[in-house]
Amino acid sequence: MPAISPAPRTTLGAPSRPASRTARHTARRTAVLTAAVLLAAVTTAPSALAAAGPDAPEPSAPGASYKAAHDTLGPQRLTPAQQRLSAAKEAEANRGFDGVRTRAALAGYKVSGALHQPQKTSYWCGPATLVITQSARDGVAGRSQQDAANLLRTNTSGTAWYGVNINVANPTGYPMADALNNRLPGAGYVPRALPYTPTATDKANFKQHITHNTDNDYAIAGNAWEVPGGPHLVGHPNIEIFHWVSIDGYNTDTAAAQVNYIDPVGGVSTSVISWAGSVPKSAHISSDTLTTIMGGRGYVW
Numbered sequence: 001m002p003a004i005s006p007a008p009r010t011t012l013g014a015p016s017r018p019a020s021r022t023a024r025h026t027a028r029r030t031a032v033l034t035a036a037v038l039l040a041a042v043t044t045a046p047s048a049l050a051a052a053g054p055d056a057p058e059p060s061a062p063g064a065s066y067k068a069a070h071d072t073l074g075p076q077r078l079t080p081a082q083q084r085l086s087a088a089k090e091a092e093a094n095r096g097f098d099g100v101r102t103r104a105a106l107a108g109y110k111v112s113g114a115l116h117q118p119q120k121t122s123y124w125c126g127p128a129t130l131v132i133t134q135s136a137r138d139g140v141a142g143r144s145q146q147d148a149a150n151l152l153r154t155n156t157s158g159t160a161w162y163g164v165n166i167n168v169a170n171p172t173g174y175p176m177a178d179a180l181n182n183r184l185p186g187a188g189y190v191p192r193a194l195p196y197t198p199t200a201t202d203k204a205n206f207k208q209h210i211t212h213n214t215d216n217d218y219a220i221a222g223n224a225w226e227v228p229g230g231p232h233l234v235g236h237p238n239i240e241i242f243h244w245v246s247i248d249g250y251n252t253d254t255a256a257a258q259v260n261y262i263d264p265v266g267g268v269s270t271s272v273i274s275w276a277g278s279v280p281k282s283a284h285i286s287s288d289t290l291t292t293i294m295g296g297r298g299y300v301w
Contacts, residue, residue: 012125061292066230066240078172090205093205093212112217113136114135117264120145127154129244129246130151176191176300210249219262236275245263258284260283261282
């Protein structure tokens with residue numbers, strides 16, 4: 001775990017930083033702007049994305065300025081195949097959500113049934129999230145996180161959100177999406193990048209996506225970027241944390257205004273992650289808050 005500093009950073013997930021210390025410092029000074037628009041053929045900086053459109057929030061989300069000043073992730077791009085798949089899934093999710101909003105209350109949470117396991121190291125939240133998210137579909141518990149880490153090309157910096165091609169057919173640079181599609185043929189997982197300040201449309205889309213995946217027995221892999229002064233996952237301290245979680249259900253009574261997620265830190269020894277003792281294995285959270293937490297990275301649905 002890193003030493004505590006005025007703005008300490010814990011790498012549990014996917015910082016996607018440049019390889020060298022010099023590159024990291026240079027990137028921070030220039031405040032690289034990231035997060036591609038989902039169906040755009042060219043990259044749009046998230047700060048511009050957040051400022052554009054009639055539903056752009058005002059003011060910016062807590063922590064958004066910190067993310068803009070410290071991001072080191074370079075430009076992102078969806079492949080043409082991902083763009084086509086995204087458009088098709090988007091239309092299907094939109095149609096399905098109309099029924100979610102109009103149906104009578106169904107008394108609580110609907111979940112896809114992902115099976116928790118604690119991450120084996122301080123930086124294996126990505127491998128743990130891969131096996132947890134996969135289990136929502138096929139119900140198989142206890143898969144090897146080492147095998148998942150090898151597939152994802154996870155290292156001590158974590159599991160990348162973007163910029164790493166893994167050993168699968170036709171890699172896209174999004175390792176979590178590629179790994180899930182490799183392990184669950186036909187699943188059609190696609191990445192959704194988010195701006196530092198997710199818009200009302202981003203938040204509405206996430207509700208549609210979690211209901212679509214849950215109703216079809218799939219979980220979502222979410223890439224959280226928690227920063228000082230911004231919202232945090234349940235039990236996480238007010239420091240910078242890159243972290244993967246599996247989002248596997250939604251509150252049917254509120255049309256997904258709250259969701260259920262599974263946290264790989266839950267159940268981890270405090271000798272591995274000092275603050276793990278306060279983290280539950282699963283928790284409920286506002287879907288809008290979770291969307292904000294994933295701002296500047298995104299999720300795979």
